[in-house]
Amino acid sequence: MNMTSNIPAPTLPIATPETTPASVRARSAIELQAASVVFGTGETAVTALSPTTLKMASGEFLALVGPSGCGKSTILKLVSNLIRPSAGVVLVGGREAAARKLRIGMAFQNPTMLPWLTIEQNVMMPLKIVEPFKRSYRQDKKGAFRDRVHALLKQVGLGDFANHFPWQLSGGMLQRSNLCRALIHEPDLLLLDEPFGALDQFTREELWQIMQDLYLDRAPTVLLVTHDLREAGFLASRICVMSARPGRVISDEPVTLPQPRDIATIYSPEFVEMTQNLREMIAQARSS
Amino acid sequence: MNMTSNIPAPTLPIATPETTPASVRARSAIELQAASVVFGTGETAVTALSPTTLKMASGEFLALVGPSGCGKSTILKLVSNLIRPSAGVVLVGGREAAARKLRIGMAFQNPTMLPWLTIEQNVMMPLKIVEPFKRSYRQDKKGAFRDRVHALLKQVGLGDFANHFPWQLSGGMLQRSNLCRALIHEPDLLLLDEPFGALDQFTREELWQIMQDLYLDRAPTVLLVTHDLREAGFLASRICVMSARPGRVISDEPVTLPQPRDIATIYSPEFVEMTQNLREMIAQARSS
């Protein structure tokens, strides 16, 4: 696999708004106001999320950590407007359910590639659906789009698998294509649900680098769910810790380390201290 | 969640062969002789596994680490006889394709719960299919089996979710039920494909403990695929490192630390050194 972290974020071979105007940018600020989610009714009701309040400015990179089943994925679904809160309000760019109008890139926890499409076609999907790419797609710029997809796939080490079907890929490979699909259309808001979970440490670190470059370059708003405190510390500008189900945000700290960070940073004493602190906080939350 | 690592491995409330006879045990020795797997033909052919030779004695706990897509899952599928090698031989208990006769517990990388069954029914499935439980199942010992399933689910923190359907669970919860399904019938051969990948560190460590207790108690043969070197070091009696696709085993080292180990062990200098060594080995293999 020819993966080096020096490769720049995928260059766009076709004319698209390279820099999103500030007005649009402001739209990607996120606010949860006492938003809660209850699935089902009666005896079988499950509170997936306690009333949670959380604010994110545009361009922030927030990492969300917390025990299994605490409602992390639920928060991502709320923000992306896939589900509505049972109570409370979810605002994106100051408006309810405004996420529709936004360019969102979402990497689901479970890579849900469409089984009838090849990896290339799957990754191409946002270009087919999301404006302004959609327009060019119709104008038959598919060739250029294909190049773009191939470039991105190559970057994550899947250059040879563009024409394979999802079920012909390994778990980690699927997760990487899942990430590609979330990134390909340069979203203003990135919602990533454990996007590196099934990857070995090295592949993971390479993708961290790519992720960081992309963030520093385009400054989208990013909400990253992860179980890896080092991942959170390396990438995020802020880390929120959630309690066990039904979850609430119990800690909300900025990461003060300067960006860009490099892999060596995670072995630095400040970094180790920070992760240790987080660890303890989570441990406490669990026992309470 | 009321999860303490002190809970013993699930006690079996019904009469089943608690200790597998030695003769059966010997059957769970594994041997791959230059086994290779090629998917597809012609141009699209993908070599999933280079000719690989690997031996495991009965009762061994082997951890398999390696970069994404190198063929780890493929090895598990070979051993469980889900696929046949394109070339070479796969022996279980000294015989080809003998896995059929063996009590195997397999946790797939992607939790494949049957969507029409509740978690309880899903976890119960091996008791319905695998001898000698099958017999008792027919004799309507379902009540006892249900207790057993509930006990195990409770142990992994899913006590409240027995009657939920798979799609009502979070990613990590699904993975835990997936593990339960692999363990419920006390298999002689455990094949675990990243069974803790989607879990937070604490839940993960608790499950490590449960896993270790179970291993020390019943000494099944275990083949564990993982990306977490600490997990490998904590649990395994031997660690194999694979090269990038098409994979081969490039390093095969025993873990000399005495068992049982506790979580503190992973912060001990020997342990850290061991993982550092593994890390370097993998890094080298990647760059070659």
Place this chain on the structure above:
Amino acid sequence: TDIRFTLGWKTQGSDAPFLVALNKGYFEEEGLNVTIDQGEGSAATITRIMGGAYDAGFGDINAIIQNAAARPGEAPVMVFQMWNRPPFAIAVSKESGITKPKDLEGLTLGGAQGTPTTRLFPVFARLNDIDIDTVAYESLAPNLQEPMLIRGDIDGAYTFTVSSWFNLIANRKDPAKDFTWLNYEDYGMDLYSNGMMVSRALLTENPDAVAGLVRAVTKATMEITKDQDVAVEAIVAFDNLVDPELERARLEFALTKLMNHSETAETGIGGLVEARLARSIDLIVEGYGLEATPAASEIFDGSFLPPVAERTLDVALN
């Protein structure tokens, strides 16, 4: 003896002889256990019997002739010639101004393919000097004939008078006033038509049963010529869906227009005149271009009929 009996069509008043025999137990008196089923057409009766599903039935003698020519020794045999006049006619609307067969040239006629009227048209055309190539044919299901005739989709219909007459009434037309009927009988086709036939097997293996059948039917027939109330009662008992008044009218139509050939005076009802049958056979053989000419004896067997005196037709409508 079990006898499976098929009617010529759905339950109609004209089937009364059989239904009365059934209803009043005349078959039982002869030691026969008869079950009667509805039919699919008076020609299909022959197929049903030849196929072995039925032992006896009410059907068209002309279809027997056709089959006897093709499969000598297999076709059923007529044992009671119920209708000695043919119900075959072409109906055209009065407005069309058609009065004679020749006028049909250049028109479109419609009708079911199974109806003898349709199938005998070539013979009719030749006898009446019609250029058959100029007459277009429209194949229609029986229940479409009258509606399409009324709507003018076809110029004329190949009808079975005893059915069509009343279908036109049901369609709120006056069959006598609104339509002209070109009866085949009036234009050189003095054919016999429906009657009771039995399978060859029954005839040879159980002649007593055949005799019984004929006796029972004769008795019933004689009874209904005098008393149609009995007939209507039997019809409704067999099929309570029918309109009793309509079926009474249909029965009267059959009695007065299909069973009253002048020859009946000598042959009695059920019998026939061999010479006339022979003429019919020739007509049919010629009309269909059959390869063999079956003997009259192969078509009709009058030996089971009771003495003529017991079969003298004297219709009294009440």
Place this chain on the structure above:
Amino acid sequence: MSDNLRTRFLSTSLIVGFFLLWEVLCIILNVSDLVLPRPSEILVTMYNRFPVLWPHILQTLSTTLIGFAFGVTIGVALGVIVGTSKVAYAVAYPLLVGFSSIPKVAVVPIFVLWFGSGTTPAILTAMVICVFPIVVNIATGLATTEPELEDVLKTMGASRSEILWNVGLPRAMPYFFASLKVAITLSFVGAVLSETVASNMGIGFVMMTASSNFQVSLVFAGLILLALMGVILYAIFSLLERRITGWATRGNDIAIT
């Protein structure tokens, strides 16, 4: 809940609307009742003739259900065979497709010749006519089962029949219920068809008698009765379907407070 009620209200009124439209169109376009009677006429006829119709309804319903039950059994069995064996697939499909392309009217007389007229051929026809859609859907359901799900049982050492019972058939249930809806309507058609050809009982017989006498509104009363029976059975299957294949049609059920 209120959403549910609204759906029900809307759908009921639309169905009622359909019949109203039929009534109104018949009046406006001046359609002769000999061609297409108005629903109100049909209803009156149905009401008046109900005592006479009742035994025929029972007859048709029972022959249809018996034939349908046999048909479903055979269909599922054949579907399983066709869906799991390549040879069976290659043999059975062409034969079944061929047979199904044949109008059953042509087959009924053969049944009548072999089994006499009446109930037996009606049951047989109801049976043979409904087998094919079930076979197709069961076979497709089995063939499209995700191999991953089967792998779960394979690793447990499950036999082929265990895999079929625990994975294949449950997975094929949505397909099965879809085919049932088609099959039951075909069964009715089959039974009625056979009754029109050779029987002295049943809705088919009624319709034949009525149509040969141009009692058009009685014919249509028969048709509406058939439709009603079909709809009632469909409703029963729907209930079953909701219970059994709920997992496949799940949506999000978030409690909004």
Place this chain on the structure above:
Amino acid sequence: MSDNLRTRFLSTSLIVGFFLLWEVLCIILNVSDLVLPRPSEILVTMYNRFPVLWPHILQTLSTTLIGFAFGVTIGVALGVIVGTSKVAYAVAYPLLVGFSSIPKVAVVPIFVLWFGSGTTPAILTAMVICVFPIVVNIATGLATTEPELEDVLKTMGASRSEILWNVGLPRAMPYFFASLKVAITLSFVGAVLSETVASNMGIGFVMMTASSNFQVSLVFAGLILLALMGVILYAIFSLLERRITGWATRGNDIAIT
């Protein structure tokens, strides 16, 4: 490969065996050729009468295909509506089930009275008869689409129609192809039915003529021709199906060396 060949050989010989069995049984049981002619007789008749039959074959094939094409279009459209809207589901299903439970023989005369005899009612009948199975399967396919797959497009801000085109319909393809197999056979039945009721062309007309002339083997020649046409169309759909829904019927394709 050799496995494939063996399957083919086995299935061909089984199909041939079926016809041989028919032939032999007819001879042994001494079945009258008025009831069920032997395949050999049918073949001879078919061969002898082929020039006469040919235009009728073309007629039936073309009306069937036209009706089928309309039917599929309407079926898919209706299926999409029924599968995506609750109200449509509650309205359309009962009406469709009711209509489908009615033997089409009763409907054809109405078509004939409205549109004249011949090709138009045949096309219409072929059309209406094949709509229902398609609706059912498309609707079921859409209703059972995994919400996770739809979510992928929803997060991209896709419109309902985009989700339908990119997720719903591709997902429903296995269901669609299953229903096509049933639908094409029904279309043939429908077209032939209409031809027997009112037409001067087509296999249905031939069969009517033949049976009124007691030419049973010609009737059966017509039936066999229908079956053959059905099988050929089925084969074409099968090819399409394999290309389009291969993803759903995938297996492991390990190269054994």
